[in-house]
Amino acid sequence: MTAYENLLKKIENKEAVIGVVGLGYVGLPLAVEKAKAGYKVIGFDIQPARVEKVNMGINYIGDVVDEDLAEMIKKGMLEATTDYARIQELDAVAICVPTPLDTYQQPDTSYVESSAKEIAKYAHEGMLVVLESTTYPGTTEEIVKPALEAKGLKAGETVFIAYSPERVDPGNKHFKTKNTPKVVGGITENCTKVAAALYRNVLEGDVFEVSSPAVAEMEKIFENTFRHINIALANEMAILCDKMGIDVWEVIEAAKTKPYGFMAFYPGPGLGGHCIPIDPFYLTWKAREYNYHTRLIELAGEINNGMPEYVITRSMQVLNEDGKALRGAKVVVLGVAYKRDIDDVRESPVLKIIELLNHHGADYKVVDPYVPSFRSCNTVIETVPLTKELLNEADLVLITTDHSNFDYEMIAKESKVIFDTRNAMKDVEKPNKYVKL
Numbered sequence: 001m002t003a004y005e006n007l008l009k010k011i012e013n014k015e016a017v018i019g020v021v022g023l024g025y026v027g028l029p030l031a032v033e034k035a036k037a038g039y040k041v042i043g044f045d046i047q048p049a050r051v052e053k054v055n056m057g058i059n060y061i062g063d064v065v066d067e068d069l070a071e072m073i074k075k076g077m078l079e080a081t082t083d084y085a086r087i088q089e090l091d092a093v094a095i096c097v098p099t100p101l102d103t104y105q106q107p108d109t110s111y112v113e114s115s116a117k118e119i120a121k122y123a124h125e126g127m128l129v130v131l132e133s134t135t136y137p138g139t140t141e142e143i144v145k146p147a148l149e150a151k152g153l154k155a156g157e158t159v160f161i162a163y164s165p166e167r168v169d170p171g172n173k174h175f176k177t178k179n180t181p182k183v184v185g186g187i188t189e190n191c192t193k194v195a196a197a198l199y200r201n202v203l204e205g206d207v208f209e210v211s212s213p214a215v216a217e218m219e220k221i222f223e224n225t226f227r228h229i230n231i232a233l234a235n236e237m238a239i240l241c242d243k244m245g246i247d248v249w250e251v252i253e254a255a256k257t258k259p260y261g262f263m264a265f266y267p268g269p270g271l272g273g274h275c276i277p278i279d280p281f282y283l284t285w286k287a288r289e290y291n292y293h294t295r296l297i298e299l300a301g302e303i304n305n306g307m308p309e310y311v312i313t314r315s316m317q318v319l320n321e322d323g324k325a326l327r328g329a330k331v332v333v334l335g336v337a338y339k340r341d342i343d344d345v346r347e348s349p350v351l352k353i354i355e356l357l358n359h360h361g362a363d364y365k366v367v368d369p370y371v372p373s374f375r376s377c378n379t380v381i382e383t384v385p386l387t388k389e390l391l392n393e394a395d396l397v398l399i400t401t402d403h404s405n406f407d408y409e410m411i412a413k414e415s416k417v418i419f420d421t422r423n424a425m426k427d428v429e430k431p432n433k434y435v436k437l
Contacts, residue, residue, distance in 0.1 A: 003126040003158050004190045010091050011128075011197050014038040018198075019093035021115050023050050023080060025274070025344070026132060026166040027096035028061045029177040032068050035077040037202040042090065043080040054080035062342055063168065063176055084118040092128035092198055093119060095144070096166065099133045100278065107136055107282050109143060116147040123151055125158040128194050130184075131213075132166045134220050134279050136286040139163075140213035145187060156188030162195035163213035165220030170273070171342040181205040185216030224279040225297055230265040231276070232300035235307055238267035238437050242314075249423045249436060267437055269400050269421040270307035270349025272338020277304070277347045308352035311421055311437070312360070315396060318419050318435050324395055327361035332394040334411070335401020336368045336383065340422075343370040350400045351376050365390065369405055391415045399424050 001009075010016040016039060020031040023045040035041040045051050053060055057070035072078040087093060097111035112133055119129060129148060131140050140163040145155055153159035164184045169175060182199045184207055186192030192209050199207045210216050234252070241248035248267060256264045271277040280301065284294045316326050338348035345351065351374070357364045358377045366374075367386045374381055384390065386406065391397060391414035399411075402424035409428055411418065417433040418425070425434070 004160070004194065007091060007126050007128060007160065007194055008197060011194065011201060014201065016091035016198070017042065017089055019044060019087060019090040020096055021045075021093060021119070022096040022098070022111075022133075023047075023054060024096065024098070025061055025063070025170060026168050027094070028054070028059075028069075029063050029168065030094060030096060030132070030166075031078060032064055032072055033177050034202050035072040036068060039077070039202070041072075041078045042086055043078065044082070044084060044087070045080060046082060048082055051080040051082050054078070062170060062344075063172075085122055087119055087122035088124060090127065092130070094130045094132050094164075095119070096132045098274070099135045099282070100274075101281055105281050106285050109135060109139065112139065113143055113147075116144045120147040120151050123148055123153060123159060125153065127153075128160045128162070128191075128198065130162045130164050130195050130198075132164055134165060134224070134275060134282070135217060136221070136282040137214040137217040138286065139217060141187060156186075156190050160186065160188075160191040160194045161213075162186035162191045163216045164195060164199065165216055165223075167220075167223075170344050171339060177203070179204045182207045183210060183216050183219055184208070185210040185213045187213060218283075221279055221283045224275045225283060227265070228271070228276050228280045228304065229296060229300045230263070231268070231271060232303040234265045234267045235303050239310065242437075247436070249426065266423070267421075268307065268349070269311045269353060269437070271304045272346065272348040272350075273344065274346050308349050308356060311353055311398070311400075311419075312356045314435070314437070315398060315419055316360075318417060318433075319396055322395075322417065322433075326357070329362050329395040330393055331357060331362045331364040332390055332397045332415075333357070333364055333366045334368075334386070334397065334399045334406060335403055336366055336371050336374055337401050337403070340402045341370070341404055345371060345374050353398075353400060354381070368401065369403060386411075388414045 018034045018039045018041045020027045021044045023043045031041050031043045057073040059066045059069045095115045097115050100108045102108045131144050145161055148159050155161050167180045184196045196207045196209050238248040252264055255262050280297045284297050287294045319329055336350045354376045366383050368383045397415040397418045399420040402422035408425050412428050412431050419435045421437040
C-alpha cells in the first residue's frame with residue numbers, strides 16, 4: 001500500500017490523528033469541528049494561557065459553542081499543547097497562524113515560516129500538511145514545500161501538501177466553519193484529493209477542488225479584495241452624498257431593489273478585522289514582483305484608511321454647529337469591535353478614531369458590551385456601561401459599532417447630539433440632532 005493509499009484509508013476510517021497549529025479565531029473552531037467529526041485532534045499554540053484554557057474546556061472564541069469544546073475535551077477527542085514534538089504523532093496538520101502586515105505594509109510570513117519549520121522537524125512519511133492562513137499566491141510552494149522536502153520527503157508521494165483558505169466570518173449567524181464551502185488546492189492531484197477527503201469528512205459545506213495551491217491562495221485574496229474595493233466605493237459615495245445633501249443609505253436601499261447586477265455594500269467608519277484591511281496588500285506586494293502596480297486596490301485602501309479621519313472631521317463639524325470644539329467636548333463612543341455583536345478589535349477603525357479623539361483633546365468614554373477593555377494610545381482603556389447619565393452628559397454620541405444589544409430607543413431619547421456612522425438607528429425615532437455618515 002502506498003503512502004497516499006494508506007493516508008486516504010486512515011482519513012476515511014477516521015483513524016487519522018489531526019493537528020491544528022494556531023488556536024485562534026480560525027484554528028480553534030476548526031479543531032473543534034474535526035473532533036466532533038470523530039477524529040482525535042491535537043491543537044498547538046505558542047501561548048500557554050490558550051493551551052491551558054482549551055485543556056480546561058474554557059472557550060475564548062465567539063464562533064465556538066462552549067458546550068462543544070467542553071464535550072470534546074471531556075471525551076478525550078481534543079487536547080492542546082505547546083510541545084511541537086507531538087507533531088510526530090499526527091497524520092495530518094493544518095496551519096492556522098496569523099499573517100499580518102509589517103510597518104511597511106509588507107507581508108509578515110514569519111509565523112507561517114516558523115510553523116513550517118517546526119512541522120518539518122517532526123514530519124514523517126504519509127503525512128498531510130495544509131496551510132489555511134491567508135497569504136499571497138505562491139506561499140505554499142515557496143515556504144511550506146521546501147521546508148518539508150528538506151527533510152527528504154517528496155510532495156505528492158511521501159508527504160501531501162495543500163492550501164485551503166480559511167473562511168471565517170466572526171459573528172455570522174448563518175455560516176460557520178461547519179457549513180461554509182471549502183476550496184482546496186494541492187501541489188499534486190494526490191495532495192488535493194487527500195486534503196479534500198479530510199474536509200469532506202469534517203464539514204457540511206461543499207469542497208471545491210482547484211488545480212494548484214496558487215489558485216486557492218489567489219481565490220482567497222480575490223474574495224477579500226472584492227469586498228475591500230466595494231466598501232471603498234460605498235465610502236466614497238457616502239462622502240459625496242453628504243456634500244450633495246443626499247442620504248446614501250436610502251440610495252443603497254433603492255439600488256438593492258434591482259434583482260441583478262448589484263450587490264449591496266455599506267459605508268462605515270473604516271475597515272476592521274484580520275482579513276479585509278490586510279489581505280489585499282499581500283497581493284499588491286506580490287504584484288511588484290511581476291512589475292505590475294495594483295492601482296485600484298491601493299486607491300481603495302486610501303479611501304478606507306481615511307474614513308476614521310473623515311469621521312473625526314464630521315464630528316468636529318457637528319459640534320461646531322452648536323458652538324463647541326472637539327477639544328474638551330464630552331464624547332461617548334458606542335462600540336470598539338470592528339463589527340456588530342463580536343468582541344474582536346483586530347484592526348478596528350474605532351481604535352484610530354479613539355487615537356484621533358485623544359490627539360484632539362476630547363474627553364471621551366467608550367461603551368462596548370462585548371469588549372471589557374482594549375489597548376489604544378499606549379494604554380489599556382476600560383469600557384464603561386451605557387447609562388442615561390452618560391448619554392445626558394455627552395456633547396456628542398458617536399455610534400461606531402452597531403451592536404444589536406444597544407438600547408437605541410434610550411440612546412435616541414437621552415442623547416443631545418448623535419452621529420451615526422452605521423445607520424444603526426434606522427428603525428428608531430430620531431432625536432432632534434441626529435446625523436448619519
